[in-house]
Amino acid sequence: MADVPRVIEIEKLSYPATWPPSAYRKELQDNRWAHYIVLRDKALMQVQEPVPPEPERPRRPFPLSLLPARPAMTVGAPNQASIIGFAGLWLMVDEAHITTIAIHPDYRRKGLGELELVSLIDIAYQIGAKWVTLEVRVSNFVAQSLYRKYGFREAGMRHRYYSDNQEDALIMWTEEISSPAYVERFQTLKTALFQRLEAES
Numbered sequence: 001m002a003d004v005p006r007v008i009e010i011e012k013l014s015y016p017a018t019w020p021p022s023a024y025r026k027e028l029q030d031n032r033w034a035h036y037i038v039l040r041d042k043a044l045m046q047v048q049e050p051v052p053p054e055p056e057r058p059r060r061p062f063p064l065s066l067l068p069a070r071p072a073m074t075v076g077a078p079n080q081a082s083i084i085g086f087a088g089l090w091l092m093v094d095e096a097h098i099t100t101i102a103i104h105p106d107y108r109r110k111g112l113g114e115l116e117l118v119s120l121i122d123i124a125y126q127i128g129a130k131w132v133t134l135e136v137r138v139s140n141f142v143a144q145s146l147y148r149k150y151g152f153r154e155a156g157m158r159h160r161y162y163s164d165n166q167e168d169a170l171i172m173w174t175e176e177i178s179s180p181a182y183v184e185r186f187q188t189l190k191t192a193l194f195q196r197l198e199a200e201s
């Protein structure tokens with residue numbers, strides 16, 4: 001919960017429209033099917049930053065509905081300034097629905113968004129999901145390129161899905177993530193990513 005203000009700050013820098021401020025808290029406290037992660041820069045772990053006030057923003061679609069409550073949880077978080085990205089998914093029966101993924105603009109193009117996606121797919125394996133799916137703006141070629149790299153394919157469109165500009169959403173799905181072909185693809189990409197991150201760190 002202590003990470004939420006910094007996550008909201010990065011969300012504002014990353015999306016044209018944001019979730020309602022209470023959404024992340026609801027997700028963490030009330031949605032037992034939700035899994036959220038933050039990515040931290042160890043070099044920033046001791047730095048404290050003030051959180052700026054929130055201006056009014058258009059909202060992006062937030063589909064939290066009548067989901068069973070999860071037990072209350074308290075997390076002792078390290079300081080917020082070290083958070084440079086976040087991501088999350090919902091497990092819906094055997095489908096992992098990626099709800100959000102973002103990297104602070106200063107940290108992009110370093111393989112870190114990919115690291116978050118790899119982490120989400122790893123979570124999908126751990127929680128027994130068979131497929132991973134998401135929606136992405138038709139204009140968001142950067143994110144689409146990341147998803148295609150990890151085997152996501154277009155499976156349909158949600159017309160005028162984004163209320164801020166009535167943009168369509170592309171619906172993308174992986175194949176079954178436990179299939180030998182996907183496991184091999186995922187492990188190969190993950191190994192290459194970790195080698196890159198190690199070499200560059």
Ligand SMILES: CC(C)(COP(=O)(O)OP(=O)(O)OC[C@H]1O[C@@H](n2cnc3c(N)ncnc32)[C@H](O)[C@@H]1OP(=O)(O)O)[C@@H](O)C(=O)NCCC(=O)NCCS
Pocket residue numbers: 014015100101102103104107108109110111112113114115135136137140141142143145146149
């Ligand atoms: C999408 C996002 C998370 C990618 O994070 P990132 O750390 O910059 O991405 P990475 O450096 O890990 O790149 C991974 C892949 O993404 C794609 N990609 C990233 N930046 C790109 C760019 N500027 N142009 C084209 N492709 C790009 C490439 O496929 C890349 O793989 P490669 O390195 O083999 O070329 C980041 O751009 C972001 O936070 N965007 C705003 C929020 C958003 O749009 N989220 C997705 C909502 S559906």
